[in-house]
Amino acid sequence: MRTSIITSVLSAVTAVYGYADPMACTGVCTNAHDPALIRRDDGTYYRFSTGGKIAIHSAPSITGPWTYKGAAIPAGSKINLKGKDDLWAPDVTKVADTYYLYYSVSSFGVQDSAIGVATSTNLDTWTDHGATGIASSAGKNYNAIDGALYWDGSKFVMSFGSFWSDIFSVGMANPPLNTSGSATTPIAFKPEGEHAQEGAFIAKNGNYHYLFFSVGKCCGFDANRPAKGAEYKIQVCRSTSATGGFVDQAGKKCTEGGGTTVLESHGFVYGPGGQGVFYDPKLGPVLYYHYVDTRIGYADGQKKFGVNAINFSSGWPVV
Ligand SMILES: *[C@@H]1O[C@H](CO)[C@@H](O)[C@H](O)[C@H]1NC(C)=O
Numbered sequence: 001m002r003t004s005i006i007t008s009v010l011s012a013v014t015a016v017y018g019y020a021d022p023m024a025c026t027g028v029c030t031n032a033h034d035p036a037l038i039r040r041d042d043g044t045y046y047r048f049s050t051g052g053k054i055a056i057h058s059a060p061s062i063t064g065p066w067t068y069k070g071a072a073i074p075a076g077s078k079i080n081l082k083g084k085d086d087l088w089a090p091d092v093t094k095v096a097d098t099y100y101l102y103y104s105v106s107s108f109g110v111q112d113s114a115i116g117v118a119t120s121t122n123l124d125t126w127t128d129h130g131a132t133g134i135a136s137s138a139g140k141n142y143n144a145i146d147g148a149l150y151w152d153g154s155k156f157v158m159s160f161g162s163f164w165s166d167i168f169s170v171g172m173a174n175p176p177l178n179t180s181g182s183a184t185t186p187i188a189f190k191p192e193g194e195h196a197q198e199g200a201f202i203a204k205n206g207n208y209h210y211l212f213f214s215v216g217k218c219c220g221f222d223a224n225r226p227a228k229g230a231e232y233k234i235q236v237c238r239s240t241s242a243t244g245g246f247v248d249q250a251g252k253k254c255t256e257g258g259g260t261t262v263l264e265s266h267g268f269v270y271g272p273g274g275q276g277v278f279y280d281p282k283l284g285p286v287l288y289y290h291y292v293d294t295r296i297g298y299a300d301g302q303k304k305f306g307v308n309a310i311n312f313s314s315g316w317p318v319v
């Protein structure tokens with residue numbers, strides 16, 4: 001009897017951790033760190049990623065073949081901070097007929113950071129506008145990187161942050177070139193250790209706003225891999241407000257360490273993170289992210305683009 005209880009517990013665990021492999025990907029599927037995914041009305045998919053002054057790749061379908069198209073901001077950012085020639089963590093949103101690309105100007109491990117914005121009408125050529133007004137320096141309780149724009153039904157909000165006191169939100173004007181005020185609200189925090197939480201992205205499903213984020217060590221796995229489980233993984237909380245009240249599936253507040261794991265290392269997938277959610281006209285909601293394909297290699301430049309369909313039928317995202 002004891003054995004059968006253990007067996008059923010084990011099979012429940014297997015079901016919970018039974019992540020689907022990423023969908024097929026052809027063409028240039030590496031160079032995909034912190035991806036942002038969007039589809040143009042003509043059906044062409046665009047992927048933006050960290051490095052190369054925001055690398056642009058495009059493809060005729062979500063699975064490829066992906067082709068490198070150049071840098072979004074080839075002259076570097078107008079924001080005069082160290083890192084203006086090495087832009088991170090793009091986020092792309094279409095508002096009316098204009099695409100808005102948010103990027104981070106920073107350098108590793110410091111708070112001298114800012115979120116910048118560029119616009120485009122075709123996703124190929126971009127005009128940099130520089131500062132959004134979201135910035136940080138030593139002494140602030142956040143690091144102004146990893147911005148992601150979200151329309152909550154009545155206003156634009158930007159989630160941002162990385163380490164220190166983790167994830168915050170700030171109101172954005174319409175059109176969303178700048179903040180609408182200076183008030184920042186904490187929305188997620190991991191009290192333990194280095195507060196390794198970043199890369200937030202809010203998406204709507206049903207009555208809830210879902211806050212996805214990455215937890216753990218992101219990078220440099222070729223030089224140094226952390227203890228098992230301390231590498232990047234993707235978690236989620238949800239709320240009926242886009243600016244607070246996020247809790248995980250167990251009801252734990254996201255500002256007090258809450259977070260339900262959506263995707264973590266499994267099979268050949270190691271350290272998935274830098275995620276976003278995209279509503280595909282054919283596939284419905286998909287989670288996209290970067291990961292190490294252990295069959296290829298652990299270097300940051302080898303990070304691969306992953307896509308999984310999301311099943312929200314339980315009220316929580318399952319991939
Ligand atoms: C946004 O506001 C900041 C701070 O007021 C300002 O420096 C910046 O130029 C503004 N950016 C845009 C794109 O209007």
Ligand SMILES: *[C@@H]1O[C@H](CO)[C@@H](O)[C@H](O)[C@H]1NC(C)=O
Pocket residue numbers: 311312313314
């Ligand atoms: C979504 O998950 C539920 C179980 O939670 C399952 O019954 C349903 O078939 C799944 N939907 C799809 C499209 O896979």
